[in-house]
Amino acid sequence: MEAESAVVAIRHESDIVAARRESRTLGSKLGFTSGELTVIATAISEIARNIVVYAKTGEIHLEIVMDGQRRALQVIAKDQGPGIADITRAMTDGFSTAGGLGLGLPGAKRLMDEFEIHSEPGRGTTVTMKKWAR
Amino acid sequence: MPIPILQLRDTLIVTIQSELTDAELSQLRQDIAARIGKRAVRGLVIDVSALDVLDSFASRTLVGIAKVSKLRGAHSVIVGIQPDVAYAMVQLGLTLEGTDTALDLDEGMELLEQRKQARRGS
Amino acid sequence: MRPFTPPDPKGMRDYFDVYERHEPQMNEHLMAVCSRIPSLAQVIKAMPKEQLEAQRKAGLQTLRAGCVDGNWGPLLEQQKVQGAMYANMNIPFGDWYELISAFEKVMIPHLVTAYAKEPERLSRSLTALSDYIDQGMGFIAEEYLKVKERIINQQAEAIQELSTPVLQVGERLLLIPLIGVLDTHRARSLTESLLRAVRDYRAKVVVIDITGVAAVDSKVANHLFQTVSAAKLMGAQSIITGLSAEVANSLVVLGVDVNRLNAVGDLQGGLEEANRILAGRGANAHTDPPAP
Numbered sequence A: 001m002e003a004e005s006a007v008v009a010i011r012h013e014s015d016i017v018a019a020r021r022e023s024r025t026l027g028s029k030l031g032f033t034s035g036e037l038t039v040i041a042t043a044i045s046e047i048a049r050n051i052v053v054y055a056k057t058g059e060i061h062l063e064i065v066m067d068g069q070r071r072a073l074q075v076i077a078k079d080q081g082p083g084i085a086d087i088t089r090a091m092t093d094g095f096s097t098a099g100g101l102g103l104g105l106p107g108a109k110r111l112m113d114e115f116e117i118h119s120e121p122g123r124g125t126t127v128t129m130k131k132w133a134r
Numbered sequence B: 001m002p003i004p005i006l007q008l009r010d011t012l013i014v015t016i017q018s019e020l021t022d023a024e025l026s027q028l029r030q031d032i033a034a035r036i037g038k039r040a041v042r043g044l045v046i047d048v049s050a051l052d053v054l055d056s057f058a059s060r061t062l063v064g065i066a067k068v069s070k071l072r073g074a075h076s077v078i079v080g081i082q083p084d085v086a087y088a089m090v091q092l093g094l095t096l097e098g099t100d101t102a103l104d105l106d107e108g109m110e111l112l113e114q115r116k117q118a119r120r121g122s
Numbered sequence C: 001m002r003p004f005t006p007p008d009p010k011g012m013r014d015y016f017d018v019y020e021r022h023e024p025q026m027n028e029h030l031m032a033v034c035s036r037i038p039s040l041a042q043v044i045k046a047m048p049k050e051q052l053e054a055q056r057k058a059g060l061q062t063l064r065a066g067c068v069d070g071n072w073g074p075l076l077e078q079q080k081v082q083g084a085m086y087a088n089m090n091i092p093f094g095d096w097y098e099l100i101s102a103f104e105k106v107m108i109p110h111l112v113t114a115y116a117k118e119p120e121r122l123s124r125s126l127t128a129l130s131d132y133i134d135q136g137m138g139f140i141a142e143e144y145l146k147v148k149e150r151i152i153n154q155q156a157e158a159i160q161e162l163s164t165p166v167l168q169v170g171e172r173l174l175l176i177p178l179i180g181v182l183d184t185h186r187a188r189s190l191t192e193s194l195l196r197a198v199r200d201y202r203a204k205v206v207v208i209d210i211t212g213v214a215a216v217d218s219k220v221a222n223h224l225f226q227t228v229s230a231a232k233l234m235g236a237q238s239i240i241t242g243l244s245a246e247v248a249n250s251l252v253v254l255g256v257d258v259n260r261l262n263a264v265g266d267l268q269g270g271l272e273e274a275n276r277i278l279a280g281r282g283a284n285a286h287t288d289p290p291a292p
Helices: A014-029 A034-055 A104-111 B022-038 B056-071 B083-092 B105-121 C009-036 C038-046 C049-067 C073-088 C093-115 C119-163 C184-201 C218-233 C245-253 C267-278
Strands: A005-010 A058-067 A070-079 A114-120 A124-133 B005-008 B011-015 B043-047 B075-079 B100-102 C167-170 C173-180 C205-213 C237-241
Touching: A005 A014, A005 A034, A014 A034, A014 A058, A014 A070, A034 A058, A034 A070, A034 A104, A034 A124, A034 B056, A034 B083, A104 A114, A104 A124, A104 B083, B005 B022, B011 B022, B011 B105, B022 B056, B043 B056, B043 B105, B056 B075, B075 B105, B083 C184, B083 C218, B100 B105, C009 C038, C009 C049, C009 C093, C009 C119, C038 C093, C049 C073, C073 C119, C093 C119, C167 C267, C173 C184, C173 C267, C184 C205, C184 C218, C205 C218, C205 C267, C218 C237, C237 C267
Parallel strands: B011 B043, B043 B075, B075 B100, C173 C205, C205 C237
Antiparallel strands: A005 A058, A058 A070, A070 A124, A114 A124, B005 B011, C167 C173
């Protein structure tokens, strides 16, 4: 049985590229177009960079999940970082504490079909996103 | 490893081969700034055709390089954004904020030439 | 893959014994049934005798592996291959179903004759046969449907491609005449084609004609905005033509910034503007770089 999941540890910037590459490998098994694969890789890049910048370390779990006949690539990004105190604000374009544009979260949400975020100050952050294959 | 910066008359050409780390980007920004100062450099072409993803960080960085170069008298153009990458950027909401873009090196050079003429004319 | 519960081993062994004994007869009968079903008759006729014989032998082997050795893997794989074959050869569901039913019908009297004096054995072998046929059909059907769906999707894609042509009408000029309903999937596919064409043809101007688009609402407008922005990142300017005054008004009412669309009334006007842009004399000539 081919690998239907992968875990990428995010510790350095170079791991962001590794996570993107892994998403392309898994994603192509679902028959995504190259445009869709790029969209997924971009969303992962945003989330992975958040981990590197804010949490320093974390991990990204990639998995092919099913719902009946439909299949999706599910991405779960977990970190034990400082967490986000005000998620609503963080999900508004332009918000960032590090002085950047802060497009990470809302941008990733726009790119993917499903997007969920759980975060507590001091307890870390978990982002779950999915893209469904037709 | 430093990224090679080519100079063609008064234009610098930078080809970004792979994803750059923060440190590599800082280095690149410095190198470009230094080169612009050295000889009369009026234009900068940044070729990103090798990149399969342009996220908000990369786009911020490119715009930053363009702005800094502008301050030092050189006009920038970003070339080679691939179709999939362009579409993903737009869906993400990235616009490259007023920085010129062109299809490839050829078009980029032509655009810089036109900008130069425009400046002379005004 | 669907789950498989191996039927009662004793029942399957007994069934197999009877089957093996009557196999040549069974095979002849099945060939006769096939010849009466046009879609299957065609397949049989097209196969060389050696291939039919080889398949027959292989079939017996995999059946033995399952019934006698309890190794059902090869048989299940064979069912999948069968299902895919029926789908690829466009054999109607009813036809292959009929073939398998015919098989079951003929096997039952043989089993009855063989175990008439041992009701328990007869009952077990009949149950096992029924169970095996049920599950087997399930496997064939699942693969059949999967492959059929894939074929249908491929055909739908092909139709879509044909209905959204990207035409090169000038040296650096592309024309995309849009017709029909622009749902999200079609809009995405259209944008991807357009952008690829910008790269492949090195287009500097793209004219998108929406005269034939069924319903232009804010969603469609957003798709167009995205397409225009993405083309701009690749150095190409876009002109939207065929946006009627009524549609433009309704978009404005919806809060859409129609000016961002660089819309020109009709297709001819749009192409003329495109050529002006290419010659460096376009409407935005004061902001565009002047011609060298």
